[in-house]
Each structure stands twice: as C-alpha cells, then as structure tokens.
Amino acid sequence: MRIENSFIPVRGVGEVTERRLWEHGITHWDEFDGSVVGDTVAERIERFIDEGWTHLERGDLSPFATELPASSRWRLYENVREDTCFLDIETTGLDATRNRVTTVSVHRGGETTTFVHGHDLTADRLASELTEASLLVTFNGQRFDVPFLETCFDLEITLPHVDLMYPCKKLGLDGGLKAIERDLGIERDRPDLSGRDAVRLWHEYERGDDGALETLVSYNRADTRNMEPLMDLVADELHDRVFEPYCPGE
Structure with a gap:
C-alpha cells in the first residue's frame, strides 16, 4: 500500500x-x-x-508522517523502501541525562554500519546518515532511541519515523523485538543476548575485553538488520488486512 x-x-x-x-x-x-x-x-x-x-x-514524507497515526505510518514504507534507514542503539542505561550511547547501527540499502562510542560515534556522523534517508524505522524508537540520541548528541531528528512497535500491536504482536521475531520465524545469531547483556558487554570492553565489543556490535547489528524483514512482513500483512479487500491484486 x-x-x-x-x-x-x-x-x-x-x-x-x-x-x-x-x-x-x-x-x-x-x-x-x-x-x-x-x-x-x-x-x-x-x-x-x-x-x-x-x-x-x-521526496518529502514529513507532512504525511505528521498527520498519520503512529500505527498507520507503515503506509509510508512502500514509497521509499530503498531509502529507508533502520536504526537501533545500545546504551549504558535508560536515563539519557545520566547514561550514554555505546553503539548505534544503521541499515540501509542492504548495508549495515555501526558507530562506536569513543571511535566514530559523533553527532555529525549520525546527522549525515539520517540526512541521506527518506524514512527512519525503529522498534520503540519513538519513546527511547530517538529522544536518547537527541539528548546525548544535541540533535533534532525530524526524519519521518515509523516505530514498528505500533503497527506490530495493530497485528496483535506484543512484546519486545526478539519475542516478535520468534513469533514470525525471523532468525538471529545469539538469541540468548538481551539489553542487559549489552550493558554488561560494554563494561567488559571498558575493562579491556575487545571480544566483548565485537559481541556487542554483532548484537546491535542483528537488532537493526532484523527490522527490515519485520517491516516487510508487517507492511504486507497490514496491506492484506487494511487495503486488499477493497482493491484485490494491488
């Protein structure tokens, strides 16, 4: 649709x-x-x-994103599928005023890039990535990822945004990203890792364990990449439920 x-x-x-x-x-x-x-x-x-x-x-989707309910913004995706940026962050905690962002992964055009605190994670790099995209897709990013980045990097993220959590709820898919992936058969490496592990891995890296950073980056990248097949499935299913009955074959 x-x-x-x-x-x-x-x-x-x-x-x-x-x-x-x-x-x-x-x-x-x-x-x-x-x-x-x-x-x-x-x-x-x-x-x-x-x-x-x-x-x-x-190529400006902002007016539509502003007027569409969060659960209906999936309708923007088909217009700019190839220019969609999937984004996920890891942090040292839940409070953006006290904690920091450790890694940010973005996935667009089949490629995933990860920025790491203390290496290449800067406001300019993030702004550049987002400027090149037409649509931002996150999971719970409306309440967490986006405001966290805006606070920590003094950014204003205005890119039209689909928070997958809301269209998932419209389909009765509740729980976190990994639980929904399991329900839909989307596989990932290291399904045993969680957000708490991401915090632990960062602290282990700070104590000198480079392998912990590799694991953290791999986890963050999996969260980000897996949003693309989830977005595809959700958009297709909602299309079939919402629009297909009125326009078969479209």
Missing part, C-alpha cells in the same frame, strides 16, 4: 470514511471525484491531494 491510496491524513477523514471511499472504488488519489463525502471534506481532500503530489515529487 502506498501513500497515494491513503486519505486518513485529511482532517475530518477517519478510517470509516476512508473505507467508504475505497468501497466506492476510490482507492487512489487519481480516482477521487468529490463524491461520497460532503463538500467541505471533498475540498480538503482535493487540497490534500494537490499538495500531496508536490510533497512526493520533492
């Missing part, structure tokens, strides 16, 4: 009205003709579509 199939970013259009539009064959912006809804809402939809095409031509 693409952004062009969506009408819920429009003020006054909820999921019920959007489904009604789809039921009447209006499944794409190009098919909207002002029918089905009242004049005021129709004018808003027409203005949204006109402005929406301009935003898409510029």
Whole structure:
C-alpha cells in the first residue's frame, strides 16, 4: 500500500470514511471525484491531494508522517523502501541525562554500519546518515532511541519515523523485538543476548575485553538488520488486512 491510496491524513477523514471511499472504488488519489463525502471534506481532500503530489515529487514524507497515526505510518514504507534507514542503539542505561550511547547501527540499502562510542560515534556522523534517508524505522524508537540520541548528541531528528512497535500491536504482536521475531520465524545469531547483556558487554570492553565489543556490535547489528524483514512482513500483512479487500491484486 502506498501513500497515494491513503486519505486518513485529511482532517475530518477517519478510517470509516476512508473505507467508504475505497468501497466506492476510490482507492487512489487519481480516482477521487468529490463524491461520497460532503463538500467541505471533498475540498480538503482535493487540497490534500494537490499538495500531496508536490510533497512526493520533492521526496518529502514529513507532512504525511505528521498527520498519520503512529500505527498507520507503515503506509509510508512502500514509497521509499530503498531509502529507508533502520536504526537501533545500545546504551549504558535508560536515563539519557545520566547514561550514554555505546553503539548505534544503521541499515540501509542492504548495508549495515555501526558507530562506536569513543571511535566514530559523533553527532555529525549520525546527522549525515539520517540526512541521506527518506524514512527512519525503529522498534520503540519513538519513546527511547530517538529522544536518547537527541539528548546525548544535541540533535533534532525530524526524519519521518515509523516505530514498528505500533503497527506490530495493530497485528496483535506484543512484546519486545526478539519475542516478535520468534513469533514470525525471523532468525538471529545469539538469541540468548538481551539489553542487559549489552550493558554488561560494554563494561567488559571498558575493562579491556575487545571480544566483548565485537559481541556487542554483532548484537546491535542483528537488532537493526532484523527490522527490515519485520517491516516487510508487517507492511504486507497490514496491506492484506487494511487495503486488499477493497482493491484485490494491488
């Protein structure tokens, strides 16, 4: 499902009205003709579509991300699949004012890069990575990863953001990333490691154990890479549930 199939970013259009539009064959912006809804809402939809095409031509998903509920931002993914940046961080604790970020992994275009505190993890490097992407995908990053990075590196992360935790909940997939991976059959190396182990591994590295850093980086990279197949599965399943009944084969 693409952004062009969506009408819920429009003020006054909820999921019920959007489904009604789809039921009447209006499944794409190009098919909207002002029918089905009242004049005021129709004018808003027409203005949204006109402005929406301009935003898409510029590659700017921000206006859509702002108006879409967190559980519906998966709709942005198909438009910019190849320019999506998957991100995960490890830290020494849960308080960004007292603890620090130890590693940050980003996965985009089939490649994973990891930045390490004290080596190459800087605000400039992070900003550069995010600037090159069109969409950010995290798991629980809306509440944790993004505000933690913003606090620790004095950044303002404005990249349109899909926090996978919310669309997963829409599918009844609860729990942490690794629990959901198990439920969906997504495999990883060292499934025994947890966030607590990530803290322990960093402290062992600080005491001189280089092998602990290698393990930590491997764990962080697995968290990041595995979000891509999870995003694919979630987007496909939600497409089938939300949109496919109204537009078979799309």
